[in-house]
Amino acid sequence: GEEVAQTPKHLVRGEGQKAKLYCAPIKGHSYVFWYQQVLKNEFKFLISFQNENVFDETGMPKERFSAKCLPNSPCSLEIQATKLEDSAVYFCASSPWDRGVYGYTFGSGTRLTVV
Amino acid sequence: DAKTTQPPSMDCAEGRAANLPCNHSTISGNEYVYWYRQIHSQGPQYIIHGLKNNETNEMASLIITEDRKSSTLILPHATLRDTAVYYCIVRVMEYGNKLVFGAGTILRVKS
Numbered sequence: 001g002e003e004v005a006q007t008p009k010h011l012v013r014g015e016g017q018k019a020k021l022y023c024a025p026i027k028g029h030s031y032v033f034w035y036q037q038v039l040k041n042e043f044k045f046l047i048s049f050q051n052e053n054v055f056d057e058t059g060m061p062k063e064r065f066s067a068k069c070l071p072n073s074p075c076s077l078e079i080q081a082t083k084l085e086d087s088a089v090y091f092c093a094s095s096p097w098d099r100g101v102y103g104y105t106f107g108s109g110t111r112l113t114v115v
Numbered sequence: 116d117a118k119t120t121q122p123p124s125m126d127c128a129e130g131r132a133a134n135l136p137c138n139h140s141t142i143s144g145n146e147y148v149y150w151y152r153q154i155h156s157q158g159p160q161y162i163i164h165g166l167k168n169n170e171t172n173e174m175a176s177l178i179i180t181e182d183r184k185s186s187t188l189i190l191p192h193a194t195l196r197d198t199a200v201y202y203c204i205v206r207v208m209e210y211g212n213k214l215v216f217g218a219g220t221i222l223r224v225k226s
Contacts (some may be wrong), residue, residue: 004158031211041200043216045161054209091158097210103149104214106158 002026004094004107005092006072012113013082021110022074025094031047032075033095033104034067037086082114117217118142119203124221127197133190136219139218140184147208148179150188152199153219159202162188193224 005024013019025032034046045059049069060067064082069075078085089111093104120138125131135198139148150162163170163177165186176189190197202219208213 033213035216041218041221045213045215048211048213050211056213089156093210093214094159103151103161103164106160108158109156110155 002094002105004088004092004105005074006090006092006107006110008110009108010111010113012115014091015084016081019079019082019112019114021090021092021112022049023077023107024074024093025092026096026105028096029094029105030097031095031104032069033093034075034077035091036088036094037109038093040086043091046077051058079112084114087112091097117215118146118205119217121201121203121217121220123218126150126223126225127190129192129224129226130192131225133193133222134226135188135190135195135201135203135222136185137188137204138185139205142183142205143207145207146205148177148183148186149204149206149214150175151202151204151214151216152198153202154195154196155169159216163202193222195224195226198222 007022033048036044045068046054047057047060052069064080067077089109091109093106095104125216149164151159153159163175179186200219
């Protein structure tokens with residue numbers, strides 16, 4: 001399809017619980033990006049993949065956060081032992097294997113609430 | 116860190132042109148100017164991009180100054196549905212290169 005599908009739309013976790021978010025990129029797109037939006041306007045880059053390989057993980061918190069993109073499966077972002085500060089909307093984007101001429105396509109996000 | 120500066124908010128009357136400025140005084144020769152917007156809490160939406168020349172598509176026009184240190188996004192006839200946060204981003208057009216978002220401009224289109 002021509003959309004980036006993120007599931008679930010909403011996720012509520014108690015502090016210390018695990019959270020797992022999924023992203024199905026547009027078919028044929030080679031790059032996947034994860035962003036975290038904590039406040040209304042501020043996007044933080046977390047990690048990107050080129051197919052199943054980590055491409056750029058400079059924004060990924062060293063502890064508790066991990067991500068994967070496996071063949072024939074949605075990409076996933078997992079947060080172990082969630083904290084209140086992890087409450088945010090997590091966006092996934094994908095782009096084709098070119099220079100991103102037309103930019104990236106973003107999903108509609110997963111809102112994670114840690115209580 | 117974001118390499119652009121935008122006003123925090125702007126208002127525009129419905130039907131009028133909305134002109135959103137962006138300062139990118141440290142832009143490099145191989146960096147493009149991209150504009151995205153986020154309507155309500157949806158995912159960011161690509162609008163337009165350019166390197167040196169002015170660009171126009173069905174959504175907007177992009178005017179880049181000759182020295183490339185600033186640009187203006189123009190929505191020619193703003194509608195209520197254009198109310199959104201607009202992000203100006205400079206980026207080297209390379210494979211897999213991430214977008215670095217700044218704070219953006221909240222555009223409120225009013226009837």
